[in-house]
Amino acid sequence: MNRNSLSKNDILKRIRSALKNDKSYKKGNVISTMCTYPDEFAQQLFSEFIARNIGDTNLFPGVVALEKEVISMLGKLLHNETAYGNIVTGGTEANFLALWAYRELSGKHTIIVPKTAHFSLYKSANILHLNIKTVRVTENRQVDIAEVQKAIDDDTFCIVGIAGTTELGVIDPIAELSELCIKHNLYLHIDAAFGGFVIPFMKDMNYDVADFDFVLPGVSSITIDPHKMGMCPIPAGGILFRNKELTKKIEWSVSYLSGGDTQQTTFVSSRSGASVIAVWGMLKHMGFEGYENLIRKCMDVTGYLINELDRIDDLCPILQPTMNIVGITSTKYNIVTIAEAMREKSWAISLFTKHLRIVLRPSVTKKVIDTFIHDIKEVLTCIQAKI
Ligand SMILES: Cc1ncc(COP(=O)(O)O)c(C=O)c1O
16 A cells, blocks of 8 residues: 555556456457446446445345345246345355255255356355265256256255356256255255346247246245346345245344344345345336346347357357357367457457357347357368368
């Protein structure tokens, strides 16, 4: 730290210079991420109410009331208006909270997750000292139900299903997991961090997507992140439990805060009220129709990308997309070489073991896809020339 203060102008100049090579969610060349450039209105709300700390509930009862409404709105979207939950830091904390709640309720230590599970579940299992059984997925990248069944033992307390996998946006057979969990008296947590803001709208548009939410009786909790397809600023994850009873063992009482006794069911103690307000504002501002229009556009661009890929001999989708996430692979060329060359052309692109992942967020338009296709064709020509 300097002894003397710097002028605000100087500081801004230095920050801008430090960030000059950072990429922007707004720019088309960022096709790697699930997070979006937050809606301008959400940004306005976030900055106007930046100082609210919902962790100190008696100081900010208004924000607490808005959070209840947010959870009820999200609950309605997920077929359970009486769900209990919180707006948290992201999908990682949301997943952690579910596992923590169920470990405490059951006193057991083993969970079952699909091979496609997000690494936040492994982090959580590590922190909570859980055994994590990873189950293989079938050819369509959904968890293999027979293998899940085999993996259940006396120490198992929870199965995790994914509605919108990180790698390809696939939805696990949640209805079958739900039956299994009811039969074996297990908790079923659904990680719909990405898919939660996509699948309900696709369903309404008559896309053939399976049930994944509280409509299935075995589902105990759902992760749904407003800071992904909800267009809200980071941090805004969501955790919804079927009922408050499920959180009773992770409810912490704090007595010293303003106004006396406070109960918290989140991991983080001081918590951004601005996040809650931005989510509340966005849900009201967009409404169901607004989000549906957004998803319609994203699915339209997804279809456009698939058509364009069809015209390139040596590239193909690794799987027909379920939602607005496409995995691209090559039958002829090394996918790592392609990814590296595309990154050199300044594309921010995700690389998985066998495919490149493109997340068709609102900023990824048809024009962006045209440039992407142009660049990847150039890359393929270059690689071919070197062989
Ligand atoms: C399916 C899934 N779950 C959880 C997460 C973690 O979310 P966050 O980065 O908000 O903690 C991600 C992140 O991409 C994800 O894809």
